[in-house]
Amino acid sequence: xxxxxxxxxxxxxxxxxxxxxxxxxxxxxxxxxxxxxxxxxxxxxxxxxxxxxxxxxxxxxxxxxxxxxxxxxxxxxxxxxxxxxxxxxxxxxxxxxxxxxxxxxxxxxxxxxxxxxxxxxxxxxxxxxxxxxxxxxxxxxxxxxxxxxxxxxxxxxxxxxxxxxxxxxxxxxxxxxxxxxxxxxxxxxxxx
Ligand SMILES: [Zn+2]
Numbered sequence: 502x503x504x505x506x507x508x509x510x511x512x513x514x515x516x517x518x519x520x521x522x523x524x525x526x527x528x529x530x531x532x533x534x535x536x537x538x539x540x541x542x543x544x545x546x547x548x549x550x551x552x553x554x555x556x557x558x559x560x561x562x563x564x565x566x567x568x569x570x571x572x573x574x575x576x577x578x579x580x581x582x583x584x585x586x587x588x589x590x591x592x593x594x595x596x597x598x599x600x601x602x603x604x605x606x607x608x609x610x611x612x613x614x615x616x617x618x619x620x621x622x623x624x625x626x627x628x629x630x631x632x633x634x635x636x637x638x639x640x641x642x643x644x645x646x647x648x649x650x651x652x653x654x655x656x657x658x659x660x661x662x663x664x665x666x667x668x669x670x671x672x673x674x675x676x677x678x679x680x681x682x683x684x685x686x687x688x689x690x691x692x693x
Pocket of ligand 1: 519541544
């Protein structure tokens, strides 16, 4: 339910950001709730009181890899030099299956100059950053989500009320309307 997808709208459709009121083309959309929330992209970053990104499984896996590489780097640094190749190969074995095509073309280079742990770390970090930028899903903070649900309910009530009023209006016979309401008098269209 608390599941928002980030979208971009055309510049002509920009609307005030719901936080700072600066016109924005970035919008969070909740399909289940039919909620539309305009926001500056900057508020989506490191702002858990507003929103938390929901990353892909690949992101989580890449983050775990990065953390392991970081630990390994620290361990190597404290040990001096060591044999990290087998360790790195093991960690990247799964990932390697996806990148097989790329690896084939780079194989010769790989064999002559195997990537260092630092290089692996930097590649993983790049991948993580790319995945982070691809993230489109967000979860609002509990407070924020409750607020949006409430606002949405009130909006629905207002629409329902207006529809009821319109229905009443159109169900009313014209003579009843004339009896019950006083219309502003229309100025005469034929000047003398
Ligand atoms: Zn803003």
